[in-house]
Amino acid sequence: MSKSNISFILHKPQLSENIGACARAIKNFNFKKLVLINPKPIFPNDKILATSVGAKDIINQSKKYDNLDKALGKIDILIATSARFRNKNIKHINLEDLKKINFKKRVGFLFGSEASGLSNDEVSYANYTLQIPTNPDFKSLNLSHSLIIIAQYVASLLKSKNIPFQKSKKVKSASxxxxxxxxxxxxxxxxxxxxxxxxxxxxxxxxxxxxxxxxxxxxxxxxxxxxxxxxxxxxxx
CATH class of the missing domain: 1.10.246 (Serum Albumin; Chain A, Domain 1)
Structure with missing residues (x-):
């Protein structure tokens, strides 16, 4: 299972430091793909590059889009991260449920902006919403912290190669x-x-x-x- 199938998508990130830290977290666990949608800071900039430390290659090869529609053309499964439960008919999963995801497909993890997270409209593009278990009285996580938790967990799953998934090879899921x-x-x-x-x-x-x-x-x-x-x-x- 290739880590090149996995993208980390930042929707309207607001702080250069967070973008750089996210790039660093992605490289920490040997992932490659960072996608930015309408970032507030000029991208790239010196602060982003400085915060990324040794992950400038992740910044340089990242993709930037004006909207979510354009960013999802090569994504098969989109997982939106959220600290809030959504009153929507959408599958809510936790970290343990990631074992059931077929990582042979192109998987994207979508993260919202630091100030407001993801709107219901943005979540509507997703196949699943993922909530990281935190203190129920203090759920808010820094953007890069959320990303690194998920990156570490997915990396450990791919390393174990114990993902139970069987599907007919004749059936190809729509992109x-x-x-x-x-x-x-x-x-x-x-x-x-x-x-x-x-x-x-x-x-x-x-x-x-x-x-x-x-x-x-x-x-x-x-x-x-x-x-x-x-x-x-x-x-x-």
Whole structure:
């Protein structure tokens, strides 16, 4: 199982020191991929590089995107980290449950900004939400601390090679890119029939749609079938 399949995604990080510390944590456990979405500081900058210490290579080869959609094109399984329980129909897991994740796939761990964490809209892109067990009266963790806890745990799992997962080799799970393409087609058709009413509820309705499709673990074949259905429905009009 390759560590190159695993990405650590920082959504709107605010502090240069945290970005550098996250890069250092990633390299501590021999991971390679750091992804940043709309970082507040100029990236990279001297403070980020200084804080990363010997992990400048992680910074230099990192990817930066303007939004979450673009960042997920090569992610198969997205795990959103959160200190809060979400009242959503999404699978909530803990560190122990990571043993059940198929790390042969491309897995992304999503971390929110230091000030506000992840919104429900951002969590709606995820297959799972992960909560790190902490003092219930003081749950807030520093961004780099959260990342290093998960990085160490996943590294130990990959080293043990005791991940119980069996699935037919003939069944290929749909990538985030394939699901996004299908979902875009669905939304396009819904927009054409003025489905999202009233307009102010559109963002919430889109969030709910993403929650439905991303948690279904669709195969690439199922995604193609649904894309065909949505395309046919559009032609009927």
């Amino acid at each position: 985030k890119k394939e699901i996004q393409s299908m979902l875009s087609l669905c939304i396009k058709n819904l927009d054409e029939i003025n489905f999202f009413r009233p307009k102010e509820k559109r963002p919430k309705m889109l969030e709910n749609l993403r929650n439905i499709f991303y948690k279904m673990d669709l195969s690439d074949k199922e995604t193609r079938i649904l894309s065909g259905v949505f395309a046919s429905l559009g032609k009927k009009r």
